[in-house]
Amino acid sequence: xxxxxxxxxxxxxxxxxxxxxxxxxxxxxxxxxxxxxxxxxxxxxxxxxxxxxxxxxxxxxxxxxxxxxxxxxxxxxxxxxxxxxxxxxxxxxxxxxxxxxxxxxxxxxxxxxxxxxxxxxxxxxxxxxxxxxxxxxxxxxxxxxxxxxxxxxxxxxxxxxxxxxxxxxxxxxxxxxxxxxxxxxxxxxxxxxxxxxxxxxxxxxxxxxxxxxxxxxxxxxxxxxxxxxxxxxxxxxxxxxxxxxxxxxxxxxxxxxxxxxxxxxxxxxxxxxxxxxxxxxxxxxxxxxxxxxxxxxxxxxxxxxxxxxxxxxxxxx
Amino acid sequence: xxxxxxxxxxxxxxxxxxxxxxxxxxxxxxxxxxxxxxxxxxxxxxxxxxxxxxxxxxxxxxxxxxxxxxxxxxxxxxxxxxxxxxxxxxxxxxxxxxxxxxxxxxxxxxxxxxxxxxxxxxxxxxxxxxxxxxxxxxxxxxxxxxxxxxxxxxxxxxxxxxxxxxxxxxxxxxxxxxxxxxxxxxxxxxxxxxxxxxxxxxxxxxxxxxxxxxxxxxxxxxxxxxxxxxxxxxxxxxxxxxxxxxxxxxxxxxxxxxxxxxxxxxxxxxxxxxxxxxxxxxxxxxxxxxxxxxxx
Ligand SMILES: [Zn+2]
Numbered sequence: 001x002x003x004x005x006x007x008x009x010x011x012x013x014x015x016x017x018x019x020x021x022x023x024x025x026x027x028x029x030x031x032x033x034x035x036x037x038x039x040x041x042x043x044x045x046x047x048x049x050x051x052x053x054x055x056x057x058x059x060x061x062x063x064x065x066x067x068x069x070x071x072x073x074x075x076x077x078x079x080x081x082x083x084x085x086x087x088x089x090x091x092x093x094x095x096x097x098x099x100x101x102x103x104x105x106x107x108x109x110x111x112x113x114x115x116x117x118x119x120x121x122x123x124x125x126x127x128x129x130x131x132x133x134x135x136x137x138x139x140x141x142x143x144x145x146x147x148x149x150x151x152x153x154x155x156x157x158x159x160x161x162x163x164x165x166x167x168x169x170x171x172x173x174x175x176x177x178x179x180x181x182x183x184x185x186x187x188x189x190x191x192x193x194x195x196x197x198x199x200x201x202x203x204x205x206x207x208x209x210x211x212x213x214x215x216x217x218x219x220x221x222x223x224x225x226x227x228x229x230x231x232x233x234x235x236x237x238x239x240x241x242x243x244x245x246x247x248x249x250x251x252x253x254x255x256x257x258x259x260x261x262x263x264x265x266x267x268x269x270x271x272x273x274x275x276x277x278x279x280x281x282x283x284x285x286x287x288x289x290x291x292x293x294x295x296x297x298x299x300x301x302x303x304x305x306x307x308x309x310x311x312x313x314x315x316x317x
Numbered sequence: 318x319x320x321x322x323x324x325x326x327x328x329x330x331x332x333x334x335x336x337x338x339x340x341x342x343x344x345x346x347x348x349x350x351x352x353x354x355x356x357x358x359x360x361x362x363x364x365x366x367x368x369x370x371x372x373x374x375x376x377x378x379x380x381x382x383x384x385x386x387x388x389x390x391x392x393x394x395x396x397x398x399x400x401x402x403x404x405x406x407x408x409x410x411x412x413x414x415x416x417x418x419x420x421x422x423x424x425x426x427x428x429x430x431x432x433x434x435x436x437x438x439x440x441x442x443x444x445x446x447x448x449x450x451x452x453x454x455x456x457x458x459x460x461x462x463x464x465x466x467x468x469x470x471x472x473x474x475x476x477x478x479x480x481x482x483x484x485x486x487x488x489x490x491x492x493x494x495x496x497x498x499x500x501x502x503x504x505x506x507x508x509x510x511x512x513x514x515x516x517x518x519x520x521x522x523x524x525x526x527x528x529x530x531x532x533x534x535x536x537x538x539x540x541x542x543x544x545x546x547x548x549x550x551x552x553x554x555x556x557x558x559x560x561x562x563x564x565x566x567x568x569x570x571x572x573x574x575x576x577x578x579x580x581x582x583x584x585x586x587x588x589x590x591x592x593x594x595x596x597x598x599x600x601x602x603x604x605x606x607x608x609x610x611x612x613x
Contacts, residue, residue: 162527164547164555169565172575174526174546181500182532186508201484201493202527202546209497223484223493223524232486233406247489248402257401259490306501310462312494313455314399 001269005061007050008269014043051269054218056244056253060226062218063197067272069279070129071098071113071156074196077279078104078286082111085142087134091171094135096127096163097207099142101151104283107290110146112139112207113156116197129198130163133176136206140180143187152190152290155207160225162203177206184209185306190293192286194264195219195251196271211305212289214262215251216282218270221260222249259312346370362582371539371582373519376428376443379478383441383586389432392440393463396456397424404487413449413487423448425456426481429464431473435590437597440468443478446520452485453525458495461529465502472600474512474593479530482548483523496528503532511600512593516585517544517567517576535577535592538567539585545570 003012018039025032054062062068075082084100086093099112114131117123139155146153162173184191184207193210199221215221226244227237234243248254251263264285267274293301342355348370362382363372374382381387397414404410418424426448431440442464444451461477468475484492506513515533517526519542526546530536538544545552545565553560563569567579580588 162546164551166552166556166558166560166564169545169547169552170573172531172573175531175575177527177546178496178500178529178531181497181528182504182507185497185501186504202496202524205493205496206527209501222490224486224489229486246402246404246406249490254490257490259494306505309494309497309501312498313458313491314401314488315455315459316397316399317395 007058010046056250057241059218059250060220060244062270063220065272068197069271069275070116074279075102075111078283088137091134094132094138095125096129096131097135097139108151110142110151110153112142114159129159132163132168133171133173136176136180139207140183147187147189155193157195157199157204157208158197159200159203160198161200177202180206188298192289195221200225211293211301213260214264215260216264217251217266220249221254222247364582375445379443380430383434384432389430392429393460396460398454398456401491402489410487417448421447426451427457427460429460437593438473439476440464440473441476444480446480451481453495454485454488454492458498461499462502465506468511469509476514477529478516479521479525480518481525483525496524499529509600512596518542522548538576538579540579542567
């Protein structure tokens with residue numbers, strides 16, 4: 001297991017103990033298998049205890065793990081073939097949102113997703129997964145192409161937010177996101193959206209209108225990040241854990257509030273512990289949903305899509 | 318998310334009006350600082366007659382400016398916010414709602430009404446900034462959605478007057494999904510070929526800009542209004558540079574191609590009426606050419 005966070009420290013301790021016992025066993029040619037088995041059982045219990053009771057903030061931390069799989073890695077692991085397409089045909093090519101045609105088990109879909117970087121250089125190149133308006137407009141162009149050729153759309157969402165920059169404002173960040181919300185509501189092909197990491201606000205929703213919207217277990221989705229929420233409410237970042245609880249941003253809570261349609265299980269400890277297994281799980285789920293959605297009448301599907309989003313919200317009268 | 322940082326200058330609250338109006342009240346123009354008598358403000362559509370500054374007003378004032386003889390039927394007046402997340406920051410959200418309702422005499426950050434504008438039917442939904450910074454919660458989304466339904470059903474044009482800091486944090490993801498809800502309804506309004514006018518007033522930012530405010534057949538604004546997606550402070554912190562003068566004003570947004578025109582509040586009613594008259598009748602006929610194109 002990769003140990004990264006403070007809340008995982010107890011696991012490191014037990015793993016250390018197991019390692020020591022194994023060394024003793026090796027060195028002294030003793031049979032210590034009983035002790036090892038006992039410790040391994042203890043480790044397993046501790047893992048379950050920790051990973052099944054993650055707080056909102058702990059899940060936020062996992063969602064941002066530097067080795068968490070990003071969109072392109074999923075595509076590499078899930079697709080037989082992928083052809084990336086670039087540009088919004090107006091301003092340029094946004095590197096924070098990627099897209100293109102891909103096939104899974106021979107089935108074609110338009111894949112669109114936020115893309116983050118692994119190292120400093122890459123992170124800058126990808127603008128930390130924060131798209132400019134041309135990213136959303138590229139996404140819309142590709143989605144319209146999918147509609148034209150009657151192919152389903154799959155979006156993978158992972159962003160700390162749409163980029164709050166000067167040029168982004170000049171080029172209409174608000175309009176770009178708004179346009180996608182409107183167009184995606186009525187696109188006449190099935191749309192599946194999966195929040196694979198961070199789902200921050202309009203920047204996430206801008207490619208997040210679908211017939212089936214799911215979250216990976218340790219992703220988060222809300223109107224604001226816990227840090228920014230804490231800053232606004234309490235004038236300090238320190239209350240981010242409390243903010244994370246208050247925002248009810250985990251996959252479990254989002255499902256409970258009927259704001260998403262499903263949760264996809266991650267490998268124990270998070271997607272970064274086993275990207276291959278994670279991609280396999282995701283692929284299986286996507287293929288299942290693609291099949292189910294492809295059997296639906298598209299006009300009914302669009303009506304249901306609209307009705308679903310229109311039923312969200314809690315009002316009293 | 319700028320609701321928290323609202324500036325109180327220039328807002329004429331309904332409470333103020335109730336308590337201190339109608340007579341003997343003088344407000345200072347927030348721009349030129351000259352005294353404005355209350356009756357003069359009303360007469361001049363809440364625009365400073367010295368410098369042309371557009372005072373921040375609420376739904377009550379906009380309705381009086383736009384509806385013929387201030388006659389309209391209020392729609393969906395009984396919608397109230399729930400507290401689905403049992404949100405508590407410095408105070409409980411439920412308490413904040415109750416207090417704000419008492420203080421403002423409003424039920425939430427939006428009111429909707431149907432009436433006439435120079436004799437032509439129109440549905441107007443208008444946001445109230447003094448209700449938790451005009452933030453968009455479930456009631457705002459739902460009232461807009463139902464207003465659009467009403468517009469479609471009765472083939473009446475829809476005017477949305479935005480004035481909001483963006484999402485309502487206390488409703489978290491529920492608030493976020495109001496962007497999806499309103500935009501989806503606007504797609505249906507567009508399919509029904511009913512005109513949608515989006516009027517952006519000071520300020521319109523965040524999730525409101527990233528949904529219904531930017532989706533009009535025409536997007537128009539009042540002079541000088543702050544309009545943007547990200548708030549100026551956030552942008553400044555992100556790019557670590559000072560922002561150019563006039564950044565995110567209505568004039569700036571128009572110059573970059575996102576507004577059809579900027580309209581003085583005193584001329585707004587006439588201009589809207591002319592626009593609607595040119596488009597009438599709406600929601601009736603389907604253009605033949607497009608129908609054929611759909612079938613090809
Ligand atoms: Zn003045």
